[in-house]
Amino acid sequence: xxxxxxxxxxxxxxxxxxxxxxxxxxxxxxxxxxxxxxxxxxxxxxxxxxxxxxxxxxxxxxxxxxxxxxxxxxxxxxxxxxxxxxxxxxxxxxxxxxxxxxxxxxxxxxxxxxxxxxxxxxxxxxxxxxxxxxxxxxxxxxxxxxxxxxxxxxxxxxxxxxxxxxxxxxxxxxxxxxxxxxxxxxxxxxxxxxxxxxxxxxxxxxxxxxxxxxxxxxxxxxxxxxxxxxxxxxxxxxxxxxxxxxxxxxxxxxxxxxxxxxxxxxxxxxxxxxxxxxxxxxxxxxxxxxxxxxxxxxxxxxxxxxxxxxxxxxxxxxxxxxxxxxxxxxxxx
Numbered sequence: 174x175x176x177x178x179x180x181x182x183x184x185x186x187x188x189x190x191x192x193x194x195x196x197x198x199x200x201x202x203x204x205x206x207x208x209x210x211x212x213x214x215x216x217x218x219x220x221x222x223x224x225x226x227x228x229x230x231x232x233x234x235x236x237x238x239x240x241x242x243x244x245x246x247x248x249x250x251x252x253x254x255x256x257x258x259x260x261x262x263x264x265x266x267x268x269x270x271x272x273x274x275x276x277x278x279x280x281x282x283x284x285x286x287x288x289x290x291x292x293x294x295x296x297x298x299x300x301x302x303x304x305x306x307x308x309x310x311x312x313x314x315x316x317x318x319x320x321x322x323x324x325x326x327x328x329x330x331x332x333x334x335x336x337x338x339x340x341x342x343x344x345x346x347x348x349x350x351x352x353x354x355x356x357x358x359x360x361x362x363x364x365x366x367x368x369x370x371x372x373x374x375x376x377x378x379x380x381x382x383x384x385x386x387x388x389x390x391x392x393x394x395x396x397x398x399x400x401x402x403x404x405x406x407x408x409x410x411x412x413x414x415x416x417x418x419x420x421x422x423x424x425x426x427x428x429x430x431x432x433x434x435x436x437x438x439x440x441x442x443x444x445x446x447x448x449x450x451x452x453x454x455x456x457x458x459x460x461x462x463x464x465x466x467x468x469x470x471x472x473x474x475x476x477x478x479x480x481x482x483x484x485x486x487x488x489x490x491x492x493x494x495x496x497x498x499x500x501x502x503x504x505x506x
Contacts, residue, residue, distance in 0.1 A: 179208075179209055179250070179260070180208050180209070180259075181211070181260070182209065182264050183247055183264065184212050185219070185240065185243070186215045187264040190264065190265040190383065194263075194265065195210075199232070201271055206256070208232055208233045209250045210226075210264075211235075212237045212238070213239075213246045214238065220237060234253070241352075244357040248349045248350055251344070266381055268379070272377070273291070277336075277379060280373050286369065288366065289336060289374075291377040291378055293332060293378070296382065321371055321372075321374075322372055324370060324371060328415050328416075328417035330406060330422070331362070335379045342368055349361070353402055355395040355398045355399045355402070360402050360405035360406055363409055393446060396430075399430065400450060403425055407422045407426075407453060416466075419457075426454065426475055431477035433446075434446050434447070450475060450478075459473045
């Protein structure tokens with residue numbers, strides 16, 4: 174059987190949700206698929222569930238390995254895939270209906286594109302199913318009808334799981350996930366979109382994202398890696414003349430980056446965060462953005478620096494901190 178889509182599923186301790194995830198893939202009306210499930214060192218019953226499904230359906234393939242992180246797991250899946258296209262599914266999420274993969278595959282083939290996608294549903298904390306628009310609120314990105322879109326008109330960085338990607342697009346251009354704990358998918362998505370040039374928007378809901386607790390989401394390591402991903406996107410956007418994406422990345426730095434850094438201000442390892450904050454801030458080309466019609470506050474300084482300096486004035490023990498001195502220099506104080 175010729176595989177049309179390889180669905181790559183990294184799995185790490187998702188026993189409560191894994192069956193629903195796998196069932197939603199296996200009941201797809203497009204039957205020429207394979208599931209590549211990467212057990213990334215799970216310590217719960219996830220591997221046993223995967224073994225059960227492997228015995229039940231020969232389209233399920235398991236890669237069992239020590240924990241190396243979700244980015245490496247997805248990369249292992251890409252290299253093991255044999256499908257014409259690949260899709261990415263997180264093991265706590267699921268497809269909202271049985272026609273998702275067939276709709277996206279036929280759309281990609283019918284329009285001769287290397288990437289095709291649809292809209293996302295979101296299962297909220299309270300169990301409510303929220304029907305999200307195609308993209309978030311940034312830049313009023315909305316699509317009222319199916320059609321082809323140039324990435325230069327889109328320039329968004331989230332939502333890669335809503336799409337299928339030509340496998341050879343990824344392998345020929347060596348597009349893989351960086352080994353970040355957080356924000357590893359936006360640089361991957363942006364690189365893939367730039368390589369493809371355009372994509373197809375299908376009039377369908379193609380993914381359901383489940384909101385689950387994540388205690389490590391704001392750790393020092395997660396914050397540092399988030400900033401590394403932003404540095405990637407700031408660099409890529411400037412190199413490729415993508416002003417909207419550059420602006421969006423700068424705003425993520427100011428808002429999300431500042432929020433995460435402030436949470437870790439008193440952690441002994443916070444110096445790593447400020448080194449990446451300074452690096453990322455230096456990459457923001459405010460003059461270019463102003464010329465392109467996306468002006469930033471002048472001067473552009475992420476909120477965390479002002480907060481750090483003001484906090485230092487109240488607490489003697491952090492007043493001489495190197496991060497504080499760096500913040501004062503950036504602020505000109």
